[in-house]
Amino acid sequence: MGHRDEDRETRTDTADGYGGGRAGGRGPGDGGADAAADRDAAADRDAAADRDAVLAPLDDRLDDLVALYEDLHRHPELSFQETRTAAEVARRLSSWGYDVTTEIAGTGVTGVLRNGSGPVVLLRADMDALPVTEGTGLPYASTVPGVMHACGHDVHVSCLLGAADLLAAGRARWSGTLVVLFQPAEESGGGARAMLAAGLYTEGIVPTPDVVLAQHVAPFGAGLIAYCPGACMAAADSLEITFHGSGGHGSRPETTVDPIVMAASFVQRVQSVVAREVAPGERAVVTVGSFQAGDTANVIPDRAVVKLSVRTFDETVRSRVLDAVDRIARAEAEASGAQRPPETVVLDAFPVTFNDARTLRQVNSAFTGLFGEQRLFAYDPASGSEDAGLLATAAGAPLYYWWLGGWDPEAFHTAFAAGRLAQDIPSNHSPRFAPVARPTLTMGVQALTTAALSRLEAR
Numbered sequence: 001m002g003h004r005d006e007d008r009e010t011r012t013d014t015a016d017g018y019g020g021g022r023a024g025g026r027g028p029g030d031g032g033a034d035a036a037a038d039r040d041a042a043a044d045r046d047a048a049a050d051r052d053a054v055l056a057p058l059d060d061r062l063d064d065l066v067a068l069y070e071d072l073h074r075h076p077e078l079s080f081q082e083t084r085t086a087a088e089v090a091r092r093l094s095s096w097g098y099d100v101t102t103e104i105a106g107t108g109v110t111g112v113l114r115n116g117s118g119p120v121v122l123l124r125a126d127m128d129a130l131p132v133t134e135g136t137g138l139p140y141a142s143t144v145p146g147v148m149h150a151c152g153h154d155v156h157v158s159c160l161l162g163a164a165d166l167l168a169a170g171r172a173r174w175s176g177t178l179v180v181l182f183q184p185a186e187e188s189g190g191g192a193r194a195m196l197a198a199g200l201y202t203e204g205i206v207p208t209p210d211v212v213l214a215q216h217v218a219p220f221g222a223g224l225i226a227y228c229p230g231a232c233m234a235a236a237d238s239l240e241i242t243f244h245g246s247g248g249h250g251s252r253p254e255t256t257v258d259p260i261v262m263a264a265s266f267v268q269r270v271q272s273v274v275a276r277e278v279a280p281g282e283r284a285v286v287t288v289g290s291f292q293a294g295d296t297a298n299v300i301p302d303r304a305v306v307k308l309s310v311r312t313f314d315e316t317v318r319s320r321v322l323d324a325v326d327r328i329a330r331a332e333a334e335a336s337g338a339q340r341p342p343e344t345v346v347l348d349a350f351p352v353t354f355n356d357a358r359t360l361r362q363v364n365s366a367f368t369g370l371f372g373e374q375r376l377f378a379y380d381p382a383s384g385s386e387d388a389g390l391l392a393t394a395a396g397a398p399l400y401y402w403w404l405g406g407w408d409p410e411a412f413h414t415a416f417a418a419g420r421l422a423q424d425i426p427s428n429h430s431p432r433f434a435p436v437a438r439p440t441l442t443m444g445v446q447a448l449t450t451a452a453l454s455r456l457e458a459r
């Protein structure tokens with residue numbers, strides 16, 4: 001599969017190391033090295049001048065962006081219900097000259113800015129909030145009972161709108177096609193998939209991108225960016241499997257096919273997948289979190305329903321584990337003499353979020369040029385999951401997804417020094433999750449804009 005080939009290529013690339021420096025830079029012993037060095041230096045200066053010119057209006061736009069962020073935070077919307085947010089996004093994109101499509105998979109919005117020849121760069125934000133009751137006490141806390149932007153997707157929307165504004169205003173400085181995409185339902189896992197199924201690329205709603213870029217706000221100091229090469233987030237698959245038996249009286253099991261025994265055998269046996277079919281160095285988790293069958297003691301029901309969750313960090317391991325789960329479910333049904341094979345419904349499916357090494361290196365080089373090396377740090381893979389990667393794999397394009405610091409740096413350092421990060425710095429999805437707006441939005445807009453410019457062509 002294309003995806004795996006891509007993985008292999010980028011892993012080879014990772015093995016080479018990524019010591020920074022310009023992509024396509026000179027190797028030792030190149031002829032005409034001095035002339036090439038001069039050209040590189042001149043190109044760097046031009047790129048920095050273009051970037052600075054595009055970013056220049058940010059200072060003036062920041063008050064408006066903070067107001068937008070606080071407004072979005074006050075009015076959070078759950079997955080696939082992001083109508084108010086989507087309307088605001090569409091209104092702004094249209095006013096800046098984007099070719100806007102709305103109501104993709106319900107509430108998804110895209111904006112396309114065709115600006116001459118060059119690559120197609122897609123920037124992505126998610127829009128949904130969570131069923132969490134806000135406990136921040138902020139003056140702009142949620143006004144919707146039981147719903148909160150506790151994962152910072154309001155930061156993502158605000159930053160992407162900020163970058164879309166700057167890149168449109170500064171279009172004389174770059175060439176190519178910019179796609180900005182605001183997706184519904186990242187939390188429930190269906191948003192990116194639903195937009196793809198609605199024909200995002202296949203129906204030409206947006207041109208197929210050459211690269212997909214996205215960021216997520218996280219609880220470390222504002223002003224920092226964290227990156228993780230390769231697999232940076234787990235794949236997560238949730239399945240519902242229905243085992244079909246044949247019901248009857250509890251006193252006469254010989255006249256039935258008992259789905260409880262069938263499903264119980266499955267639950268036991270499926271635990272052997274990680275223990276016996278996954279290598280010790282590979283990581284996988286299989287958890288059965290729900291088992292439902294029957295209503296009373298003396299009736300054998302006609303079906304049992306099992307829900308399970310699978311987490312993996314590698315697409316090959318992922319398909320092997322999912323195939324094994326399916327094989328065991330079918331085999332247990334057959335072993336029990338079931339008349340019908342079990343039925344499996346995919347409840348949600350997040351791919352492995354895989355950062356392409358070359359893209360990461362190129363964009364990080366642009367980040368370093370603007371922010372300096374001390375504001376970038378490498379980070380371990382997270383066990384959470386994301387669906388941004390689907391937008392890249394469906395296009396056969398590389399992905400770079402980085403973490404954006406959103407916490408008050410002083411509070412973070414105090415907690416770190418006291419060894420109290422876990423207690424004092426709320427994680428994403430906490431009722432106390434509260435990014436500091438101004439520095440977080442500033443760096444988030446700068447990062448998206450700089451990343452996009454590094455992948456677009458200069459004029």
Ligand SMILES: [Zn+2]
Pocket residue numbers: 151187428429
């Ligand atoms: Zn989340």
Ligand SMILES: [Zn+2]
Pocket residue numbers: 151152153186216428
């Ligand atoms: Zn999130």
